Amino acid sequence: MRKTECLAMILAGGQGSRLGALTKKIAKPAVPFGGKYRIIDFPLSNCANSGIGKVGVLTQYKPLELHNYLGTGSAWDLDRKGGGVFILPPYAREKGADWYRGTADAIYQNLNFIDLTDPEYVLILSGDHIYTMDYSWMLESHKMNKADATIGVFEVPWEEAPRFGIMNTDETGRIEEFEEKPPKPRSNLASMGIYIFTKSVLKKYLEDDAKNETSSHDFGKDIIPKMLADGLHLHSYAFDGYWKDVGTIESLWQANMDLIQEEPPFELHGDWRIYSSNPSMPPQYVGPEAKVHKSMISEGSMILGEVTNSVVFSGVRIGKGAKVMNSVILPDTVIGENAVVDYSIIAQNCEVEAGASVTGELGAIKVIAEGETVQADAKDKQVG
Amino acid sequence: MRKTECLAMILAGGQGSRLGALTKKIAKPAVPFGGKYRIIDFPLSNCANSGIGKVGVLTQYKPLELHNYLGTGSAWDLDRKGGGVFILPPYAREKGADWYRGTADAIYQNLNFIDLTDPEYVLILSGDHIYTMDYSWMLESHKMNKADATIGVFEVPWEEAPRFGIMNTDETGRIEEFEEKPPKPRSNLASMGIYIFTKSVLKKYLEDDAKNETSSHDFGKDIIPKMLADGLHLHSYAFDGYWKDVGTIESLWQANMDLIQEEPPFELHGDWRIYSSNPSMPPQYVGPEAKVHKSMISEGSMILGEVTNSVVFSGVRIGKGAKVMNSVILPDTVIGENAVVDYSIIAQNCEVEAGASVTGELGAIKVIAEGETVQADAKDKQVG
Amino acid sequence: MKTVMGLINLNEDNSLIRNLADRRAVESIPFAGRYRLIDFALSSMVNSGILNVGIMLPDEERSVLDHLRSGKDWDLARRHDGLYYLPSAKVEKEARQGDLKNFYFNLDFIEHSAQKYVLLTSGSFIYNMDFNTVLRFHQNTGADITMVYHTSQVEGTGKNVVLETAENGLVEDISEKPAIYDGSKTCMAIYLMEKNVFVDLVRSAYEHGGQDFLLDGIIRKADEYTMYACEHDGYVAHVDSEQAYYKANMDILHPDIWEELFMGQHSVYTKVLDGVPVQYKENADVKNSLIANGCIIQGEVENSILFRGVKVGKGVKIRNSIIMQKCDVRDGALIENVICDKNVLITKDKWLKGAPNYPLIVAKNMVI
């Protein structure tokens, strides 16, 4: 088999506590998105489509549930000889187990995985962004520039720049300075949290960083500034498609709503396929009295009521007379007859009983946690 | 997909310190055996051939190296939808990471993996035994007897019985008493460390055992005696083929030698295939001056010297005039011209230089650790 | 079921379904929005735990190879056992017609398989069943050959094999009839027997000049073997004509049949295409229809089945129709009682209308 040229490592570590009830039973990367996907489908599909066949997924929480979802990686065509998807939780070692203390530490703790694979380059990705990107072009640019590290950047509106890590570059794109959340930004190129490192450089800096007691072990805060200070060649790689952080309930809801615009800012129908584990369900059935507008609905659903401005996952039942508006209904949930759901995210395997209602509002999306039942007379059972 | 009826859990936990230099870089289950296999190929192939498609491998050490070896499980035909091989190291949880404190604790710590799979029965296997067995018959017997647990037993010579865990059974095979290493055994049926439990029973006993501060968390010492004391139905299942514990250097060497007897006690050529990860190497080349007798040699080797009474793995080079006797040569090792190897196990990627010699003796097999070089004039560099 | 090998016989007579089976095997005709006919027999085998399946390829093998490929989507891309393609006997320079020669020239494979039983099915029946029931029935009756039938609830014409059985299932008569009546025990072309019985049957029937497995193997030899039949009481359709095809598709619009076939314990597998969920736009108006992923809908759809990746433009009306994969129905078109094969383009404002009992069929890749 060919040697792995570029190994991808997806940082899917956070507990996802900002996603509240949605991450009670599953790790953040496994949170459903867009009618049939999970968040991690995006970086995994990007890897597969970019020709990167070996991917490590670093997660602290619920690694087995994630492993169960990813299986052999065949859904993403990653079940290759010498490739595959590897779940990398912090595991017990000779000297005991450590939590990942930061993004850099997570990679550091898995240096032996990187060494086993022995790639020339390491691509580091974040597990909570929705976007499609061909990493092979970024790798090409990294090689052409003979860079030590290449950082994916993204033009943000000037007024939002102070919320991001901002790269100041020269006219060739070489990074001269990195400012974390600058009050007065000199550029609007924000870091996307996508890095390609030449492996030998990465290894040295991670090892040095691990010895540094005062470091917060973070790529943005520690590793990148240190490399710049040492005069290494760091290059930017500009990306200009749709890119969205879905780390909060509101942003996750908004990203779902983005998909059902008349002209979505983000095209799923193109050649760049997003793969996902397939539930083997039949085409959806839309009943004689159903009304469906401005929505996205997946396989195996039975829609007998009204759905407007919503995203409905596979295996969902929406009863007669029910109204679902401005909401996201995750797989296998049942919305009973005449129930009303508005500005809400209803997680998997829930039941909103006949006549019940779940209503949030813009800026305060209601969330029903996995497996809950919402009764008609007990709105107070809902969890925020 | 069909629900998993029986989930297998392989206890591959020990550091394998009794295998000394052979487990320096790899976990015990990955130690090579029999010319092309690894120890874990035997329980994995038994599972695949018995129709058990989902297997957890519990290991404390070097889980990634093992994961790399097992890949997607396709070599054992275990890369199935809803199945597969899952490496289960003790990983960090909400309340920190624990080492597996005993065989029962290892399973206890992975109860959530068992719950995710939700099998009716759990088959618990040991990772350091060489044997072929159809577990589906044992499962059939477990179901027919409506047993709570079924334990694989094996008739040992009476004089050896005091070294084993001994089952005293009634005439139907029901276990009445379990004695760990009895000085005066009343039966010669020894436990093979193969258990089938009805899942609900297992879960209850593991949970109780975990709460017991005085328990050593071992199946043989704690769980089984407790079940017997509670009057549960424990049945024995007798096995009468070849069965060998390869937990020590001497027993590993002996099990290799067993394969090259004129009539091996253990037949690898039958219908019960032992699968192994395949190195994609050509047929071995045996040179014009080679002499090979009473030996087993695998693909990709080039034999120019003499090999007698030995097991030679894939990709090995044996130079002109070299003599290899009563030895086991692991993959990709080079034995230089006119070198002599006798009563030794030479690990992977070693080089015994031209003219060097490595000689052990019966009962004191020499072991050369992975990647070492043995020079002609420095016999003292060898490690025991 | 690891003791049973599956064989799917792709040899359905295409004379009554020619417009849909032009350059494809009957068994690879698209069905119910995302499947091919063969998916039903194959998925039932996989779900029953059968690990070794031989596909008796028809002469028109291209469509079958292209659909099943490695067998991976049915979990049959295995190192040992899994999916095997058994080519038809055409290269054996054999002039005889019928399917028997295909079995005869593949006996090798069947004899060398590790399983004790052979389960032979057709690839043109729609059902979702657990063959373990059939195996248990077979073992309990001690039959040489076990067949599966369903009880017809409607009258119909077409070639049908009808059984008469004793109360315990013993087959007393088996014959091909030109018509069936309400209550007929209609054979589903599912046969279970020990491998050696199968091999003997095929060898003896072929070597005595037989051509057809059913006629020369089963019916002619009904006296030589003890045959039992067990009933399958779920939904069954046999797609052997264009009318039967249209009717079976429309059946799926009954939510109870949709539930039974697809949403029970056992899924029906098919080639995975990774389509996007259906996008309903502002003016979409869909009633009593089956819509597959990848569709984008801006118009009206009623009593119809839309396969994967169909585009429905603004102002379009589609009624009582079956629109296959990747068809593109442009703004203002009206379509009623039509079957559009794959990849048809209906340009702006075109009208197409068939009769309810005689749907208009538009061939693959046409531009209207």
Add this chain to the structure above:
Amino acid sequence: MKTVMGLINLNEDNSLIRNLADRRAVESIPFAGRYRLIDFALSSMVNSGILNVGIMLPDEERSVLDHLRSGKDWDLARRHDGLYYLPSAKVEKEARQGDLKNFYFNLDFIEHSAQKYVLLTSGSFIYNMDFNTVLRFHQNTGADITMVYHTSQVEGTGKNVVLETAENGLVEDISEKPAIYDGSKTCMAIYLMEKNVFVDLVRSAYEHGGQDFLLDGIIRKADEYTMYACEHDGYVAHVDSEQAYYKANMDILHPDIWEELFMGQHSVYTKVLDGVPVQYKENADVKNSLIANGCIIQGEVENSILFRGVKVGKGVKIRNSIIMQKCDVRDGALIENVICDKNVLITKDKWLKGAPNYPLIVAKNMVI
């Protein structure tokens, strides 16, 4: 190489190798102890990073389907791309001979693939090469079509395509010759071009009555396209006759050729059988031979190749022979200059002897 699709043309003329190609394609003849001829082209493609490979099936497709199956052993059982079987055009009721019609009736598949380039190879050449070199050469020269040749070091007969090129590789002449000389630039039937060039070439050649890709597509059109040729300087053999087959097998007994073909950076993949390591018993005496896993040896073997699962009894002498899979040579037999096809049983004390330049060939499944 993800921009390149592979096509392997299984259409080798079997007239000079008929005894080994009876009921099997030339490309599925067993070779070098555990391989089939096709493994070499296919493994080179996989190792070069080609992810989408079409197999142009011959009429005798059974042996090919049975060897490659899902493509899993070559890592080609993929959800997207991977291994595709392209049936030969026989069912198209096309009377023309030659391979061109097979390309023509599969142009669909080729046009719809996502890759920019087509790499077409034969399945009957033995080599282990990295096609990335060819792609770089193609891109650097700006050729329409790039071919690969090797420089013959021996004289020989048989159909050979010989090139004359300028120093920079520009093809100045290309012709089929009845004999080659030391130093001839012999075409390896490897062609790289952009997909649209391939499609145009095939379409135009076929629609103007052509039959053979090489003669009617390449040679006749040598003036219309800019063709370049690059040299492969590793080991090459073309197995187009029984003599060539025997010689190529014996070549593998040179340790340097064995090393180069099999033990370099890139492996050669084949169907995995999970055989046991070779068992050498008390009286085994093996010299200058290639022995595959699964063999059990109790006798003498010299200058020979033993395929997987061969049993050599006591007192047996095997010299200068090729013994294929699962042959069983019983005690006391003597075998010299023989090619035993699969599964032959040589009973006790039998003697079989061919001439060094005319090996005796024993057909599959024979009992001697």
